[in-house]
Structure formats: C-alpha cells, structure tokens
Amino acid sequence: MKPIRWRFLFMVAAVFCSVATWLLSAGKNAAAAEKNESAMTERVRIHDLVVYAYENNPAIQQARAQWKSVVENYRVITGYPDPQVLVTYFPEPIETRLGPQDWTATLMQVIPFPGRLSKAGSIVQADAQIARLNLDKTIRDVIVSIYESYFELLYVQEAVQVAEKNLELLRHLRKVAESAYALEKTAFIDVVRAQSQQGQLQYDILLLEELAETEKARLNGILSRPPDAPFGRFAERPVQPIDFTLDALYRLAEANREEIRIAEAGVERAGLQVELAGYEYLPEFRIGVFYSSIGDPEVPVAPPDAGRDAVGVQAGFSVPLWFGKNSGRTAQAQAGLVQARANRTARVNETFTGIRAAFFRLQNAGRLMELYSVQLLPQAAKAMEVAESWFQEGQGSFSDFVETQAVWYNFNLSLARARSDYGKSLARLEGLVGQSLSTEGGVAPERLGKETP
Template sequence: MKRFILLTLFLCLGLISLSIESSSAAEKESLPDIEKRLSGDTELSDLLTYAYLSNPSIVSSKKSWQIFIENYRIGKSYPDPQLMTTYFPSPIETRLGPQDWNLTLSQAFPFPGTLGLKGELLESDVQISKLKLDKTVKDIVTAVSSSFYELVYIQKAVEIAMANQKLNQELIQISQNAYAKDRALFYDVSKAQAQTAQIQYDLLLLDELESTEKTNLNTLLNRSPDAKIGRAKGLPTGDVVYSLDEIYNLAMLHQEDILIADETVKRSSASIRLTRFENLPSFKLGLFYAGIGDPDLANPPRDAGDDALGIQFGMNLPLWFSRNDSQKQKALAVKEMATADRAAMVNTTKARISRLWFRLQNSKRLIVLYEKELIPQGLTSIQTAETWFREGEAGFADFLELQATAYNFQLSLERAKADYGKALVQLEQLAGVILDRKKNTPLGDNS
C-alpha cells in the first residue's frame, strides 16, 4: 500500500511537471496580452499573473522542484552493473589450456530496506522543495500586492493634492480680495500662498514616489524599470471573517516555514532509521567467464580448451562501528535541531500574526473614523466657516486652517486604506487562505 501511495504521489508530481513544461509556450503567449492591459487601467490580478509567469525567483524555484523530483528517480534506482574484461598478452597457462581473456559482470545490491528508506529521504526533499516553491510564490504575491497598494495610495494622493491645489488657488484669490477690502490680514494671504506651495511640493514628491513604486513593480515582474504601468485600480476593503485564534490555527496548517520544519523532522526520523542499516552489509553478485585456448600438450585432458564459467558473491564488512555510531548521533542531532527550529518558527509566526492583526484592526478603525466622522465633519466645518467668513462673522484664517485639516484627513484616509491592504495580504500569506471569506483554499498552490 505504501509503495502504491508513493508511486501515485510522484506520478502526480511528474504530470504536474510535464504540464508546466507543456504550457510554457502558452504562458509566454499570454504575456503580451497582459502587457497591453498594464499600460491602461492596471489590476492587481494582471500583475500577479505576470509575476507568476516571469519572475526569475519563481522560475528558479520551479526548476529546483523539478531537480529534486529527478533526484528521487535517480536515488531509488540500483547502481549500474559493472562489466570488466581482461586480455592477457601472455596467456596464463592452466591445466585446460592458456587463458587468453576473461569477462566479469557484477551487480551491487544494498541490504533489503535500504533503498526504501533512501526513497523516504528523497521524497521529503521533493516535498520541501515544493513547499519552498509555494513560499517563493507567496513572497512574490506579498511584494507585488504591497507595492500595488502603495501605488494606489500615491495615485489617490495625487488626485487629492491636485484638487486641493485648485481650491487653494481660489483661496489665494479670495484672500487677496479680502485683504484689499480690509476683511483679511496680510498673514492670511501669506498662509494661503504657503499652503499652495506645500501642496506643490507634495505633488513633486508624489510624482517621484510614483515613479519609484512603478520601478519596484517592474523589477518584480522582470520588466524594464521604465516599462509603462497605468492607473492602478483600487480594491474594496473586505472585512476579515476569521478570529485571531483561527488565523493562528490556519497558519499552523498552511505556513510554509512551519510545514518545511515538519517535513525536516520527518526526514530526520527516516535518516535515523537509515543509520541502522549502516551496520549491515551490502552485497554483490557477479558472473565470471574466462576464454581458454587449446593446450600445447601431447595428451590433453578430455575437457581441454573448455571455457570457464563462475558465479561470484561478495559483501562489504561494516567493521568501523565508531563511524556508524557518529552517523547515528549526527542524525539524532539534526532531528533535535529541526524540532527546535519548528518551535521557534511557530513562535515567530504567531508574533508576526499578532503584529499584523493589530495593524489591520488599527487601519480599519482609522478608515471608519475618517470616512464616518472626521472627513464629513471637516467638510461641514469648511462650509460653515466659509459662510461665516462671507457674512463677516469669522476670520479667513479659520477657513484656511479647516481647509488644510480636511486635506490632511483625505490623505490620511487613503494612507489607512493602503496600510489595511498591505497588512491583509501579509496576514493572508501567513494564514494560507483568503481571510475575507470562509473558503479554505491555500494560497500559493502551483498545481
């Protein structure tokens, strides 16, 4: 049964590997289509697909996985048989005649059970390589998504800044007219001009940040640094439907670093069992054939000139028990190290989840605060201050101050949305599932 499971597993792995190779041409053909879409409104799904098909780290991890699959096939095989022939320029005289040449064919066999245990080790190597591929995909997904959310923020901030710049130009005109009518101070005019200059600086800074973020995205997609990326289409902020404890449990099931540690412990156990076979012999079976010539005798024996045929059997003698004991102690130490590494990884993962959970909840609170309270209140206050100013019941400085506050509130809202998206995608990569809906579909599954 175990052999059947192993064969089924690696047949599936082989089919997946073949499908990856056979579909590579189709994948490359789809890249130009995505390339065209990236120059217009850019969606996160297109960026992720492009990165999966072209990111060098992912391509390298795929090939590494394939290498370990081939190593399994190689390691499970018997060693090649040996064929040796000897020719004697001066034949050796025997009772039956001169021995002109001989031929030896031999095959080595490990102790029964040794190949099976080596197969377990190689199977673990394949699984670890697959998990590393999934981890690489998740890391790239996180990097691309985080950069995308940052780009969304920057482009939204540019819109807000440009709208406020236009409004500030109007405020400058209003302040100058009010100053001319002694309804505003020169300080008010200067403050309006200073706010406009600050917004112009913000626009310059945002333009450079947008260029930098697009370069970062292009490098993740293995594109030219100055390749065109259009306007990033923002995504709605979904609510997480899992509790913190549920996310902890999901991470234990899906987090690649923990799964790699589990597989390493399993591999170490198989390695310990394999060391027991180091004290057992391996065998060699052979077939010997010697070509015998005719003897130069007056009365040769009846079987003179008959070729010789023999069967060989050999075995190695594992006498150096101290070396074998050291191999066992090494395997035990590796298992203990892997167990400790797993415990450390579990603790580190839970700490990261806790920090990301706080960032996520805090960003969500800020989004609600700005959307539901601060921005509506700020806009209402601006309208009230403008009315009072026109009626001569309030100063122009109050109007300017409220306008600057509303501008900062708008930027802070977009910043909170971007931070929420970043924290969510990082939390999803640790949990291994989409967190805004109850669907246990592991992320980064390449099959």
C-alpha cells in the same frame, strides 16, 4: 518507385503538420503574452498582476524548476548502482593445466540490503514535498509583495487626486485673499500663507509622483518587466473586513502556513534519515559472473578438455566492521531529528508573533479608517464651511479658513494612508496564515498561489 513516392509524401506531410503545430502554439503564446501586457497598460486589476507574475516571475520559475529537479531525483536514488565490468589481460599468460590463461572478464553488480533503496526513496519524496511547499511559499511571497505595491500605488493615486483637488481650491483661495487684501479686508500675512500653502501642495504632488514611479519600478521588478514599463490606472479595491479571532488565526496558520509545513516535512525527513542510518549496520551484497579465456596448451599430449574457457559465478557481501563510523552516522541522524523538531517549534513561534503584530496593524488601520471617515473628516468639512462663512461675514479671519482647509486636506491623506495600510496588513496576515481571510469570493486562489498537480 511508387512506395518511395508515397513514403516521401508522408514525410513531407508529417513535417508540415509539425511546423504548423509549432507555429499555432507560438501564435497562441504570443497572443496570450500580448493580452497580459495590454492588461498592464489599461485598467490594472490585482488579478491581472498576479497572473502576469505567476507566468514571468523568475523566483517562481526557479522554485518550480527546483521542485521538478527533486522529483526526478527519485529515479536516481532508488535505482541500483551501475554494474562494474573488469577485464584483465595477461601479457605473459599464466599456464594452467588446460592451457595458458590469456585474459579474464568479470561482471559485478552491487545489491543494497532489501529495504534500503525504498527508504532512500522515501527521503527523496520528503524532499520533493519540501520543494513543492517551497514553490507555494515563493508564489505566496510574490503575491503578498504585489498586494503591498498595489495598495501603495492606490494610496499615491488617491493622494494625488486629493492634492490636485486641494491645489485647485487653494488657488481660488489665493485669489480671494489677494482681492480681500486689495480691499483691506485681510492682512498681507494671509496672502503669504495662501501662497506658501500652494507651494507646499505643488511639492507634495511632485513627491507623490516620484514615489509612484519608484513603487512602479518595484512592481515591474516583481513582474519581470523593464523598470520604466508603463501601467494604466489602478482599479479601486473595496475594504474587505475579516471575522477571525487571534486563536482562530493561530490554528489556521499552524495547519496552512508553508514555513510550518516545510518544518513538519523536515521532521518527517529527519525521522526517515534515522531509519536509513540503521542500514549502515547491514551488509551490501555483490553478485557477478567470471569468464576466463584459455588458450591451447603447448604440450606434446594435450588433455581432452584443453583450451576450454572457464566460467564462474561470484557472490559476496560487505562487512560493516567499523562500528564507530556507523554509530557516528546514526548519532548524526538523531541530532538532525532533534534539530528538525526545534526548527518546527521555532517556525510556529515566529509565525504566531508575526500574526499578533500583523493583526494589531490591521485592527489599528481599521480603527483609523473609521475615525477619519466617520468623525474627523465630516467635522473638518463642517469646520471649513463655518470658517468660510465667518470669513465672508467678517466674523473670522482668512487664516482660520486656510487652516481648516489644510486640516481637511491632511485628514483626507490620512484616510487614504489608513486604507492602504489596511490592505497591506491584510495581505501580510493572509501570507502568515496561509489562506484568504476576506469575505469576497474568488480571492483565495490569488492569495494562496498554490499550484494544482
């Protein structure tokens, strides 16, 4: 009984350890998920969004599963075909010298020509490389989409602040206009203008808030969260200048962009396909064993070896006789190689065109930021001060004061939009180039989104 008792206790301990390990792992996963979710409702940083999407985005999960599926296909393609077993039973046995032949069994194995399976395996390896690059491309596209939504929400966040600040100022101006009108220091049209400006600002704030909700729903879709899941305040992100020429960007893209690397892997795969097509002219081999069951003969005088079963060895090979079919397969593979090379050239041209357009938008946004922050906004603020001073001294009209205030407001919105466009253009340009271009450290892994093996 003692051995049975110890065996039972050992089984209970093993089950307990397994359950404890599972519960601990589940607790850690739940804690990590709760931590990631809490980061979304506090001060939202771009890094938190990228990590959350990397773990939850369904497009990334699909691409990752596809890559693993292709990797597992290597063992399928490089393995020998399954052996074939053929059994024949004779209801009316065939009489032979040694006795009636009751049944036969054949075991047959097909062996491809040496080198054919390894060449097919090389094609699968090329497919796995393409699937891996497609995973990197999917992660990159998701990250670029996150950056676009993030900078758009930063714009809305800043625009709402500017509009609310301007609305507070305009309410004060409206009271000033009403007081001045009561003292017959300004015209009634000035009061109406202040009121209409206030109404326009209230509409702008409402529009910006609805735009924010729409963009948050898009970002939640990328993160695989409910459309109305809340976000905290988005952390400000400084402008990140780059120091690359167009030629340098072209070289980086040709070496790093996933679409170009996928096309290059496609050229390599097509070349391997051409080599594999050459094996269509070579035979496949078959080897096997044959067994025949012989019964006892019904004769008066049986031979000494009567009823002895027969065993044989079989060997054969296929004859690639239909040269037209084999030539067609080779021509098809050659056409695939030409197609793959043309596709690679098309991807390079497409990338260079996209880089030129994104680089222009980035530079233009940078110029606009400098124009508004260095020249136009200071001038608008100075003009607003002068218009206010002139109005108080009776040298200017209230309409001029309101007009300069509206110009200052629009310039602030334009500066916020230029910052947002710069961030989005930089993200798109980095997606086209395939690596981080900013001088700030620690950004490249987020922007690239490449998994480590």
